[in-house]
Amino acid sequence: MTPINTVDAAVDDRFEEYVADLTRLVSQPSISATGEGIRECAELLRSLTAEYGFDTAEIVETSGHPAVIAHAFVDNDPDNDAPTVLVYGHYDVQPVVPAEWTDPPFEPTRREIDGREYLYGRGTVDNKGQHVAYLAAVETLRETVGLPVNVTLLLDGEEESGSPNLMEVVEARESALRADVSINSDGPVDESGRPTVVFGNRGILIVEVSVRGPNGDLHSGHYGGAIPNPARELTRLLGTMYADDGRIAIDGFYDDIEPITETDRDLIAAIEPDIDELTAKLGVGDLEDGPGETVLEKTLYYPTLNINGLAGGHVEEGYKTIVPSTASATIDARLVVDQTPDGVFDRIAAHVERHADDRFETTLTRHGEMDPTRTPVDSPYRKPLVDAVAEGWGAEPVVKPLSGGSAPYALFTDVLGLPHVSIPHGQRDNNQHSADEHYALDHFKKGIRTSTRVLRAVATAADEDRKDGADAGESR
Amino acid sequence: MTPINTVDAAVDDRFEEYVADLTRLVSQPSISATGEGIRECAELLRSLTAEYGFDTAEIVETSGHPAVIAHAFVDNDPDNDAPTVLVYGHYDVQPVVPAEWTDPPFEPTRREIDGREYLYGRGTVDNKGQHVAYLAAVETLRETVGLPVNVTLLLDGEEESGSPNLMEVVEARESALRADVSINSDGPVDESGRPTVVFGNRGILIVEVSVRGPNGDLHSGHYGGAIPNPARELTRLLGTMYADDGRIAIDGFYDDIEPITETDRDLIAAIEPDIDELTAKLGVGDLEDGPGETVLEKTLYYPTLNINGLAGGHVEEGYKTIVPSTASATIDARLVVDQTPDGVFDRIAAHVERHADDRFETTLTRHGEMDPTRTPVDSPYRKPLVDAVAEGWGAEPVVKPLSGGSAPYALFTDVLGLPHVSIPHGQRDNNQHSADEHYALDHFKKGIRTSTRVLRAVATAADEDRKDGADAGESR
Numbered sequence: 001m002t003p004i005n006t007v008d009a010a011v012d013d014r015f016e017e018y019v020a021d022l023t024r025l026v027s028q029p030s031i032s033a034t035g036e037g038i039r040e041c042a043e044l045l046r047s048l049t050a051e052y053g054f055d056t057a058e059i060v061e062t063s064g065h066p067a068v069i070a071h072a073f074v075d076n077d078p079d080n081d082a083p084t085v086l087v088y089g090h091y092d093v094q095p096v097v098p099a100e101w102t103d104p105p106f107e108p109t110r111r112e113i114d115g116r117e118y119l120y121g122r123g124t125v126d127n128k129g130q131h132v133a134y135l136a137a138v139e140t141l142r143e144t145v146g147l148p149v150n151v152t153l154l155l156d157g158e159e160e161s162g163s164p165n166l167m168e169v170v171e172a173r174e175s176a177l178r179a180d181v182s183i184n185s186d187g188p189v190d191e192s193g194r195p196t197v198v199f200g201n202r203g204i205l206i207v208e209v210s211v212r213g214p215n216g217d218l219h220s221g222h223y224g225g226a227i228p229n230p231a232r233e234l235t236r237l238l239g240t241m242y243a244d245d246g247r248i249a250i251d252g253f254y255d256d257i258e259p260i261t262e263t264d265r266d267l268i269a270a271i272e273p274d275i276d277e278l279t280a281k282l283g284v285g286d287l288e289d290g291p292g293e294t295v296l297e298k299t300l301y302y303p304t305l306n307i308n309g310l311a312g313g314h315v316e317e318g319y320k321t322i323v324p325s326t327a328s329a330t331i332d333a334r335l336v337v338d339q340t341p342d343g344v345f346d347r348i349a350a351h352v353e354r355h356a357d358d359r360f361e362t363t364l365t366r367h368g369e370m371d372p373t374r375t376p377v378d379s380p381y382r383k384p385l386v387d388a389v390a391e392g393w394g395a396e397p398v399v400k401p402l403s404g405g406s407a408p409y410a411l412f413t414d415v416l417g418l419p420h421v422s423i424p425h426g427q428r429d430n431n432q433h434s435a436d437e438h439y440a441l442d443h444f445k446k447g448i449r450t451s452t453r454v455l456r457a458v459a460t461a462a463d464e465d466r467k468d469g470a471d472a473g474e475s476r
Numbered sequence: 477m478t479p480i481n482t483v484d485a486a487v488d489d490r491f492e493e494y495v496a497d498l499t500r501l502v503s504q505p506s507i508s509a510t511g512e513g514i515r516e517c518a519e520l521l522r523s524l525t526a527e528y529g530f531d532t533a534e535i536v537e538t539s540g541h542p543a544v545i546a547h548a549f550v551d552n553d554p555d556n557d558a559p560t561v562l563v564y565g566h567y568d569v570q571p572v573v574p575a576e577w578t579d580p581p582f583e584p585t586r587r588e589i590d591g592r593e594y595l596y597g598r599g600t601v602d603n604k605g606q607h608v609a610y611l612a613a614v615e616t617l618r619e620t621v622g623l624p625v626n627v628t629l630l631l632d633g634e635e636e637s638g639s640p641n642l643m644e645v646v647e648a649r650e651s652a653l654r655a656d657v658s659i660n661s662d663g664p665v666d667e668s669g670r671p672t673v674v675f676g677n678r679g680i681l682i683v684e685v686s687v688r689g690p691n692g693d694l695h696s697g698h699y700g701g702a703i704p705n706p707a708r709e710l711t712r713l714l715g716t717m718y719a720d721d722g723r724i725a726i727d728g729f730y731d732d733i734e735p736i737t738e739t740d741r742d743l744i745a746a747i748e749p750d751i752d753e754l755t756a757k758l759g760v761g762d763l764e765d766g767p768g769e770t771v772l773e774k775t776l777y778y779p780t781l782n783i784n785g786l787a788g789g790h791v792e793e794g795y796k797t798i799v800p801s802t803a804s805a806t807i808d809a810r811l812v813v814d815q816t817p818d819g820v821f822d823r824i825a826a827h828v829e830r831h832a833d834d835r836f837e838t839t840l841t842r843h844g845e846m847d848p849t850r851t852p853v854d855s856p857y858r859k860p861l862v863d864a865v866a867e868g869w870g871a872e873p874v875v876k877p878l879s880g881g882s883a884p885y886a887l888f889t890d891v892l893g894l895p896h897v898s899i900p901h902g903q904r905d906n907n908q909h910s911a912d913e914h915y916a917l918d919h920f921k922k923g924i925r926t927s928t929r930v931l932r933a934v935a936t937a938a939d940e941d942r943k944d945g946a947d948a949g950e951s952r
Binding site: 202204206208212213214215216218219220221222223224225226227228229231232234235236238239242279282283284285286287288290292295298299302304305306307308309310311312313314315316320321322323324327328329330332334358359360403404405406 | 689696784788789790881
């Protein structure tokens with residue numbers, strides 16, 4: 001038996017225990033939006049990491065919900081010289097509407113459908129199952145070939161609410177979070193079903209634009225056309241943000257954008273969706289105009305300004321013919337490096353300042369933000385990690401230089417100065433964020449197997465990385 | 477005692493009975509939106525009109541809720557030669573949210589506040605109390621000086637739902653509805669508190685503009701900026717409907733507009749609100765641009781295109797960062813003579829056809845409409861009616877050539893060929909359409925007194941009008 005076969009055998013032996021522990025963890029509600037069960041879940045994770053052989057575990061308080069930090073040291077020695085991997089996950093879950101669930105969301109049920117086994121429950125895949133994979137990996141490595149790398153587990157209690165206090169945790173525990181690389185597993189694998197390795201994310205800025213007109217709704221027969229209408233102003237003002245060619249018409253909106261590298265072009269060319277197929281599937285006539293020639297160029301390499309929603313006054317059959325008092329829109333800007341939420345907000349604010357009609361009171365409210373993050377795809381971690389995933393999963397991974405979505409990983413890249421890589425293990429049809437969330441148990445097992453190899457690969461790659469750094473006389 | 481003093485004395489004697497009958501009528505729910513109590517209310521009115529001495533009363537079926545038509549003939553003789561006044565009213569009421577009411581909406585309560593008496597209940601002022609005034613007027617005239625004019629009472633059962641089937645009633649009973657003039661009393665008197673005589677209304681067309689994009693909400697990180705956004709398209713499309721100078725940019729929107737006459741200019745100059753005072757009171761910086769120099773010019777003599785509301789996607793704090801699947805707006809166009817809902821709808825549809833982005837499915841839905849109506853203010857009815865109101869009310873009325881709102885009176889002017897005059901008797905703070913609707917009993921009594929004089933004035937004026945017509949060799 002090769003060493004890795006021994007590890008896999010240990011995973012097979014223990015797999016039912018891992019499913020039982022995941023079931024226990026999912027049975028504990030932990031909804032960050034309401035706070036339900038958050039504290040209990042953090043306590044449970046503190047004891048669970050100890051059961052899995054972590055050497056320390058701490059609940060870190062924040063202005064919001066606490067985080068959990070646990071360390072597993074090589075040879076149980078906090079002072080060893082081995083590389084360290086920071087594993088990020090989140091123990092909080094999305095809210096639930098129990099009536100929409102087949103079985104209660106916090107009473108996990110195991111079901112076999114078409115010969116495939118699933119664990120149903122809120123948080124199974126997002127992200128409890130995916131960070132439990134690392135607990136299992138640490139344990140099985142220790143019991144077989146030995147833990148080759150220090151593992152620092154950082155579990156966020158507010159990811160589903162936008163991680164508003166994760167920066168506090170990073171600042172308060174900066175030395176405890178020092179590592180060579182950070183990794184996380186969350187969400188589903190690529191649409192193709194192949195495993196996936198992602199090196200970055202766009203950032204986000206969510207802004208509500210609110211226009212206040214008359215101090216109450218007015219009868220449109222008596223006032224319409226005479227008293228300025230805030231819904232008309234909102235549509236006009238939003239209109240000024242877009243140019244006829246589909247580009248965002250806010251001054252400087254496309255500044256600070258890095259060009260697409262040839263390496264990136266090669267990678268995305270391999271995974272670029274067919275435009276006709278995609279637009280037909282989604283039921284729209286064609287792609288949006290604006291910068292970028294393809295779907296991935298548009299959604300990975302350019303910032304966007306997207307209207308999430310419009311509200312105000314009365315829409316629906318019936319007679320409520322009013323000049324509404326207010327109208328508002330929520331817009332999200334997806335940001336690319338080197339943009340910042342502050343910089344883009346200032347540009348939006350300057351635009352509104354310049355274009356708003358002063359007969360109204362127009363206000364901007366920031367509702368959330370995350371920085372963009374990029375780890376170069378020519379990072380020394382790429383090949384070892386891709387190889388580890390290919391072997392652990394039994395399929396060649398899709399390598400994505402970026403995801404169009406947003407995540408708080410810039411804290412690791414920009415604040416802690418680490419390369420960050422995402423290796424999701426969820427199946428595509430996992431219902432995360434909606435009812436009947438479920439995790440395919442074959443993905444869970446592949447996730448554990450992959451995680452054991454990822455930890456081993458990190459050990460080797462980090463050693464190489466450190467050596468390279470030393471050779472080149474770089475300071476870390 | 478002069479004849480009219482005898483009439484007033486009879487009103488005084490009977491007033492408590494009139495309040496009791498109004499209480500009985502208000503106790504009967506009649507919500508056209510739900511149909512609750514509609515049939516029972518029509519039956520109650522049939523018997524009530526008989527009690528008040530009407531000679532005939534009929535429930536007229538329609539495709540929706542029935543109307544009630546009752547006749548009171550001079551000398552109880554259907555074949556008399558006296559003039560006839562058509563009195564329009566509605567027995568249906570707005571929906572109620574009982575929890576918002578101090579007392580149950582259909583259990584009328586009489587309350588004295590600051591020395592003034594009110595009857596609280598849904599429909600007290602809108603419009604049960606105001607058409608009961610005509611029942612009372614018919615009865616007291618009959619019992620004193622005699623009924624000088626035939627009265628045809630037409631009570632709509634669907635006014636609060638936009639009178640969708642009133643045309644059916646008019647067509648089915650055209651000969652029974654033949655008259656010299658039509659009159660109604662509904663809503664509040666002028667803001668000044670003075671009685672009010674109104675000679676016309678703008679029309680209305682309510683249209684929902686709906687834009688469908690992708691066939692489901694999409695993750696804005698993965699699709700925003702690549703898949704066209706229907707909320708962005710809706711704001712753009714609405715934007716094309718307005719020119720920079722505030723005018724409506726729909727081709728031909730201002731066609732078919734009659735110029736403001738000097739008579740009208742004189743009348744509105746007397747009641748024009750102060751712009752600074754009005755905008756300060758309503759909390760807006762200034763009037764809307766576009767045609768018309770003053771509030772009344774804008775809201776009476778020009779058509780408007782007003783956004784009633786916007787909806788689509790998600791607005792509110794929190795992370796729901798999507799490309800919404802649909803977005804829609806409801807707009808109402810207020811129409812002036814000689815515009816028609818059909819004509820204006822065609823212009824809006826042509827505009828949308830021309831400007832809509834064909835990557836989306838854009839649809840227009842008509843949700844309601846009424847024709848504009850005007851009775852010339854130099855009508856022979858003006859002076860007698862204004863004098864009657866002044867005497868009955870004890871104050872000089874405000875004479876309005878038009879109201880900016882909309883009402884189904886074009887059926888009388890355009891289909892039946894009658895002059896139509898509105899003489900509202902509600903107090904301003906009546907809460908019609910909201911909770912705790914109430915009618916000031918002094919207004920109710922003044923309404924009855926005024927109605928007796930209005931019926932007498934109509935008799936005289938109609939005689940003059942007929943004579944003028946005959947002198948001039950006109951055909952009626």
